[in-house]
Amino acid sequence: MAEEKGEILIYSSDDGVTKIDVRLEDETVWLTQQQLADLYHTSKSNVSEHITNIFKEGELDEAATVRKFRTVQIEGGRNVERNLLHYNLDMIISLGYRITSITATKFRQWATARLKEYMQKGFTMDDERLKNFGGGGYFKELLERIRDIRASEKVFYRQVLEIYATSVDYDPKAQTSIEFFKKVQNKIHFAVHGETAAEVIYHRVDAEKEFMGLMSFKGDQPTLGEAKIAKNYLNEKELRAMGQIVSGYLDFAERQAEREIPMTMDDWARHLDNILTMSGEKLLEGNGSVSHQKAIDKVEQEYKKYQAKTLSSVEKDYLETIESLGKIERKGSKHS
Incomplete structure (x- = not known):
């Protein structure tokens, strides 16, 4: 199963505003623990620890959140196919509220702004994503x-x-x-x-x-x-x-x-x-x-x-003028 699993990217725009670029497959995104670590700029062991706690505390249902995908990766200079655990958008969001990193902080700021807008208006919209027909413009x-x-x-x-x-x-x-x-x-x-x-x-x-x-x-x-x-x-x-x-x-x-x-x-x-x-x-x-x-x-x-x-x-202009005037004066005195 080498199927598409979607993409997500958290970044800062030119004006310092946090933005999230997402490409969904079947309305979700599936990432490995290493990809989750790369997304939030933290260690894989840190991600693993938080995932364990999320399931232990009953925040998410493991059966609904985790799926195995066959993935090709390079090991010892050759391509090796392995079945790796992938985690969906629910886990990505939950981790964003637990991990301590600059990127995770930016995610929380972004999510809080969306939640505040929803509570005030009853809905939230990403105008940039609508303009770009679903994102992917980063x-x-x-x-x-x-x-x-x-x-x-x-x-x-x-x-x-x-x-x-x-x-x-x-x-x-x-x-x-x-x-x-x-x-x-x-x-x-x-x-x-x-x-x-x-x-x-x-x-x-x-x-x-x-x-x-x-x-x-x-x-x-x-x-x-x-x-x-x-x-x-x-x-x-x-x-x-x-x-x-x-x-x-x-x-x-x-x-x-x-x-x-x-x-x-x-x-x-x-x-x-x-x-x-x-x-x-x-x-x-x-x-x-x-x-x-x-x-x-x-x-x-x-x-x-x-x-x-x-x-x-x-x-220089002054001296050149004085010098030229002197020449004129000397020339005039010769003719007189």
């Missing part, structure tokens, strides 16, 4: 979002942050997010040229160099703000390498969405490290030898020196 929307990120002109590391924010369990306050936000820019810089963002600024800014050592900026001269941005000190080869790293990250994101494989915060954090080490690059450990403040202090010192020895465009 991965289509995700693919469009990834392609929008690729087409954007955002700084490379910000594109990586945007992809990270597509995690099904995305929570900006989670410890995984805090660590990712702190290190993502430095990890990419370090993989490209062996220095953190602060280190590359500190070691390359120099009032004696042309344009203070900056390789890219707008206008005739770099501004103080531009001098504080690490990417502006990178040469063409380094920028190309940085673009290739981010492109690989986006390619993987697109493939996962096309294959309808949900990605968690941990998945994305781990995959960034995989991409950075794939070509033999060193992975950043620690926070580097130069603090952000130390780099900024040096930039401000060098910028003052640079300004003192560099003429502004209006000063």
Whole structure:
């Protein structure tokens, strides 16, 4: 019996609202204990313990909730068919109220909102599912979002942050997010040229160099703000390498969405490290030898020196005008 058993996915939308995407078969969904663990981002042993308690307490009837399905799985590098226990939508909901995880919390928030709406109105409706004729729109929307990120002109590391924010369990306050936000820019810089963002600024800014050592900026001269941005000190080869790293990250994101494989915060954090080490690059450990403040202090010192020895465009205009007037005056005195 290799029949369809439905799908369910709990995720956060762009605006942080919890959504549930469900594809039902015969008005229910059947998941194994491992799939239930993956759904709520917990351990299989934790799921098993809760299932035992649910049946022991009489919350659900085991005969009506459990069914065996023949499932093909890979064991020792070969496909093996086994009869595995699957649990229906009733069990999925019951587990959502017992498991302690970020995803389970999001499920409870979603379910409470639906229950509140039902108690107030006597009915509850999922407008998005009605628009999409029964759901299944998550991965289509995700693919469009990834392609929008690729087409954007955002700084490379910000594109990586945007992809990270597509995690099904995305929570900006989670410890995984805090660590990712702190290190993502430095990890990419370090993989490209062996220095953190602060280190590359500190070691390359120099009032004696042309344009203070900056390789890219707008206008005739770099501004103080531009001098504080690490990417502006990178040469063409380094920028190309940085673009290739981010492109690989986006390619993987697109493939996962096309294959309808949900990605968690941990998945994305781990995959960034995989991409950075794939070509033999060193992975950043620690926070580097130069603090952000130390780099900024040096930039401000060098910028003052640079300004003192560099003429502004209006000063150049002034001197050119004075010089041309002097030539005219000297020329006039010769003819008099």
